[in-house]
Amino acid sequence: MRLSIAGGCGDFGRSCFFVSGNQHAYIVDCGTSTDGKDRVPDLTADEIRGAEYLFLTHSHRDHTGAVEYAERMGFSGPVFMSAQTYRQLGYKPKNAVIMDSTAPEVELLPDFVLQWGRTGHCCGAVWYAITCEGKTAFFSGDYREGDPFYRNDPVRDLTADIAVIDAAYPTDETGDVMRERFLDRAEAILKEGRALILPVPRFGRGLSIAASLYLRTGGAYPMAMDTRLYREWRTFARRKYFVKPGIWEVPVEAFSLWDGQSADAPGAYFLTDAQLTHAGSRQLADHSPDAAILLSGSLHGYGRARDFVEAGRAEQALWPNHMTYGEMQALAGANHFGTVVPYHDPGRQPEQRVFEF
Numbered sequence: 001m002r003l004s005i006a007g008g009c010g011d012f013g014r015s016c017f018f019v020s021g022n023q024h025a026y027i028v029d030c031g032t033s034t035d036g037k038d039r040v041p042d043l044t045a046d047e048i049r050g051a052e053y054l055f056l057t058h059s060h061r062d063h064t065g066a067v068e069y070a071e072r073m074g075f076s077g078p079v080f081m082s083a084q085t086y087r088q089l090g091y092k093p094k095n096a097v098i099m100d101s102t103a104p105e106v107e108l109l110p111d112f113v114l115q116w117g118r119t120g121h122c123c124g125a126v127w128y129a130i131t132c133e134g135k136t137a138f139f140s141g142d143y144r145e146g147d148p149f150y151r152n153d154p155v156r157d158l159t160a161d162i163a164v165i166d167a168a169y170p171t172d173e174t175g176d177v178m179r180e181r182f183l184d185r186a187e188a189i190l191k192e193g194r195a196l197i198l199p200v201p202r203f204g205r206g207l208s209i210a211a212s213l214y215l216r217t218g219g220a221y222p223m224a225m226d227t228r229l230y231r232e233w234r235t236f237a238r239r240k241y242f243v244k245p246g247i248w249e250v251p252v253e254a255f256s257l258w259d260g261q262s263a264d265a266p267g268a269y270f271l272t273d274a275q276l277t278h279a280g281s282r283q284l285a286d287h288s289p290d291a292a293i294l295l296s297g298s299l300h301g302y303g304r305a306r307d308f309v310e311a312g313r314a315e316q317a318l319w320p321n322h323m324t325y326g327e328m329q330a331l332a333g334a335n336h337f338g339t340v341v342p343y344h345d346p347g348r349q350p351e352q353r354v355f356e357f
C-alpha cells in the first residue's frame with residue numbers, strides 16, 4: 001500500500017490523505033486550507049475518481065472543506081462520518097454514510113475493515129484504523145485525550161503499519177498544563193470584575209471551556225453564550241455519547257442566552273466567531289472597550305483575530321483540543337505503529353510526501 005499526503009502536513013489545514021493498493025483506494029479527510037486562500041488538496045483527477053471511499057474524521061472545514069470539490073471532480077463513493085459530523089456539515093455529501101455507534105468495527109468488503117472511536121476533539125470527531133489488503137493505517141483525526149467535555153476512546157495497543165497522528169502544537173508540554181494556563185488567565189480577568197469575551201468555534205472547544213470555567217469558579221461569575229453556542233449547550237448538556245457524564249454536574253441553567261450586542265457587565269461571554277471574521281464581532285469589541293478578549297485557538301489567515309492580537313486588543317492562550325508533539329510521541333509509544341506521520345503543524349514539513357507501507 002502507499003499513502004500520499006495531499007495536504008495537512010507542514011500546511012495550514014487542508015488535511016487529506018490518499019491511500020491506495022493493488023485493489024483498493026480511499027481518502028481520509030478532504031479539507032481546505034486555513035490561510036485565507038481555501039486551497040484544495042493535492043489530489044489528481046485519477047485519484048479522486050479512483051477512490052472507493054472517503055472517510056471524514058470530523059466536520060471542521062480544514063478536514064471537509066473540499067468534499068464538494070471532490071464530488072465535482074468525479075468522486076462518487078460513500079462518504080463515511082458520524083451522525084454529529086453530518087449534522088454539523090454545511091455541505092451535505094451526496095452519498096453520506098452515517099456510522100453506527102453500536103458497530104465501531106465493520107467489514108466493508110472482504111479485505112477492507114473499518115474501525116473507529118471518539119477522539120475527544122469535538123462532538124462527532126472520530127479516529128480510524130483502516131485495514132485493507134492486509135495493511136492497517138491509523139488516522140488519529142484531531143485528537144485530544146482528557147478533554148473536560150468530550151469523550152475519547154483512547155487508542156492503546158493498536159497495531160498499524162502507518163499512523164497519521166495529530167501533533168498540532170509544536171511543544172513537549174501536556175494539554176493539562178496548557179488548559180490550566182488558559183483557565184488561570186480567564187479566571188484572573190473575571191476576578192478583576194471585567195467582562196471577558198471568548199471567541200470560539202461553533203462546534204468544538206467552546207463547550208469545554210465553558211464547562212471548565214464554570215466548574216473551576218463554582219458559578220461565581222455570570223456566563224452567557226450567543227445563540228449558536230447556547231443551542232449546542234442545550235443539545236448536549238444532558239447527552240452522553242460524545243459528552244462526558246461528569247458534565248451533568250453543570251446545571252443546564254449555568255449559561256444564559258446572550259444577544260451578542262454588548263459585553264459590559266462583568267462575566268464571561270462566549271462568541272462563536274473564533275477568528276473574529278464577522279463585522280458584528282468587531283463592532284462588539286468597539287462597543288465594549290473595557291471587555292477583555294481572550295483567544296483560545298490558533299490564529300488563521302482569515303478573519304481579524306491576528307490583527308486584534310497585534311494591536312493589543314486581544315490576547316491569546318491556547319486551549320488544548322489537539323495533541324502536542326510530545327503527546328503525539330507518547331501515543332505512538334503506547335501502540336505498535338510502523339511509520340509515524342505527524343500532521344496539523346504548519347511548521348513541521350514531512351520527510352516525504354509518499355510512504356510505502
Ligand SMILES: [Zn+2]
Pocket residue numbers: 058060121142
Ligand atoms: Zn478540528
Ligand SMILES: [Zn+2]
Pocket residue numbers: 015060062063142344
Ligand atoms: Zn484540524
